[in-house]
Amino acid sequence: MEYYISNFSNVKKEEVKIKGSKGSFIQWLVTKDHGAHYAVRRFTLEPNGVIAPHVHKYQETVIILKGSTKVCVGREVKELHENDFIxxxxxxxxxxxxxxxPLEFICIIDYVDDMSIHPVDRSCI
Structure with missing residues (x-):
């Protein structure tokens, strides 16, 4: 595929399935199905929404489009606002x-051999 054009409203929105998550949704915008070597995902979180602690083997870059969030990363807590990225x-x-x-962010990940996500049973805030 040489290019792909769409709109957020045309992409299926699914609940984030990480144990302990709530009020959080994911849309897979660009994937290997489009010929990409990476994935671009859009996340939306309702007020008080959570993507629970987890770990995986792929790298990710998160870009905050709307709202602000507390991000637990390792043993630290960072606050990110609109236009921040991590x-x-x-x-x-x-x-x-x-x-x-409401919170909205874009998350770009690389594809690795093991794409599994492992919940972590601890809270950092």
Missing amino acids: FIDSGVEHAFYNGMD
Whole structure:
């Protein structure tokens, strides 16, 4: 495929399935099915939404489009706001905790042999 054009409204929105997550949704915008060597995903979190602590082997870059969030990364808590971004290396535990306003971010990941996600049974905030 030489190119692909779409709109957020045309992409299936699914609940994030990581154990302990709530009010969080994912859309896979660009994937290997389009011929890409990476994936671009859009996440939306409702007020007080959570993507629970987890770890995986792929790297990711998260770009905040709307709202703000507390990100647990390793043993630290960072606050990210609109237009902020964070790179999270493979094997680093992380989680996202939303506040009272809707949150929207783009997440770009690489494809690795093991794409599994492993929940981590701890809270950092």
